[in-house]
Amino acid sequence: DAEITQSPRHKITETGRQVTLACHQTWNHNNMFWYRQDLGHGLRLIHYSYGVQDTNKGEVSDGYSVSRSNTEDLPLTLESAASSQTSVYFCASSESSDEAFFGQGTRLTVV
Amino acid sequence: QKEVEQDPGPLSVPEGAIVSLNCTYSNSAFQYFMWYRQYSRKGPELLMYTYSSGNKEDGRFTAQVDKSSKYISLFIRDSQPSDSATYLCAMHGGATNKLIFGTGTLLAVQP
Numbered sequence: 573d574a575e576i577t578q579s580p581r582h583k584i585t586e587t588g589r590q591v592t593l594a595c596h597q598t599w600n601h602n603n604m605f606w607y608r609q610d611l612g613h614g615l616r617l618i619h620y621s622y623g624v625q626d627t628n629k630g631e632v633s634d635g636y637s638v639s640r641s642n643t644e645d646l647p648l649t650l651e652s653a654a655s656s657q658t659s660v661y662f663c664a665s666s667e668s669s670d671e672a673f674f675g676q677g678t679r680l681t682v683v
Numbered sequence: 684q685k686e687v688e689q690d691p692g693p694l695s696v697p698e699g700a701i702v703s704l705n706c707t708y709s710n711s712a713f714q715y716f717m718w719y720r721q722y723s724r725k726g727p728e729l730l731m732y733t734y735s736s737g738n739k740e741d742g743r744f745t746a747q748v749d750k751s752s753k754y755i756s757l758f759i760r761d762s763q764p765s766d767s768a769t770y771l772c773a774m775h776g777g778a779t780n781k782l783i784f785g786t787g788t789l790l791a792v793q794p
Contacts (some may be wrong), residue, residue: 603780606756612691614771614786615727622780648787662726671717672773672782674726 574599578663579674585641585682593678595663596652601673603666604646606630608659608679615662621646653682686710688776689772689785698794702759706772706785709753713774713783716748718757721769721787731757762792 576597584589592656597604602623606614607630617630619638627638635657637649651659668671689706696702704718715734715760719727731746733739733755739746755774759766772785 604780607784612786614689615773620781636753653694666780666782668780671729671732674728676726677724683700 576663576673576675578678580659580678581676582679583681585653585680589651589653589681591653593648593650593661593663593680595646595675596644596650597663597673598644599645599665599667600643601665601667602643603668605664605672606636606639606646607610607662607664608632608647608657608661609662610662617623618648618661626630639643645677649671650680655682658682684709686783687774687785690788691786693789693791695731695791695793696762698762698764698792700762700792702757702762702790702792704757704764704770704772704790706755706789707753708755708774710751710774710776710783711753711791712776715775717773717782718746719771719773720786721771723768727771731787738766756785762790764792764794767787767791 579594605620606618621640663675664672687708718731721731722726736750743760747756769787771787772783
């Protein structure tokens with residue numbers, strides 16, 4: 573069965589370190605998204621991509637970057653982790669206007 | 684002003700009650716409206732999907748969209764303890780497929 577997987581599921585890192593969260597989907601979807609989820613804010617869009625070599629900034633993109641070198645993967649990089657980036661991160665993929673499928677999330681703690 | 688507003692709750696109801704969840708939005712370009720359900724420590728899963736205005740029913744769930752009022756609702760009939768979760772409304776304008784979420788409403792159905 574097609575799926576979307578995130579790794580790691582849990583990560584603790586120190587302030588100032590570079591961190592990369594992985595997202596891999598086997599749906600062959602063109603659209604991929606990264607969200608962060610925080611209490612009181614719901615899901616906020618960080619970055620998104622509509623295809624290989626395409627990346628776009630969402631509403632909370634500062635301090636984050638993504639790259640899309642193939643259809644299956646959209647890694648999210650925190651250039652210099654800050655305590656404000658402690659959150660649960662979700663990756664999602666979709667095709668056209670259809671349902672977006674979400675991964676199980678990565679719980680990141682920056683200490 | 685946020686593009687999508689949702690009452691965060693929490694909402695606690697007895698088993699068998701009718702539950703009403705609501706969202707309002709400001710962007711008139713939104714055409715696709717969704718409700719996602721998220722269990723604790725899991726990724727969101729699509730529950731209902733509606734295009735433009737109108738009603739859609741699926742078992743105990745009914746989604747309503749009123750584009751003239753920029754208001755969407757989700758009704759749950761005969762609520763069950765297994766319905767206890769966070770419910771997130773989401774919407775997009777079609778061309779961008781960029782989902783914008785409400786903050787989510789935490790629902791607890793008491794047996």
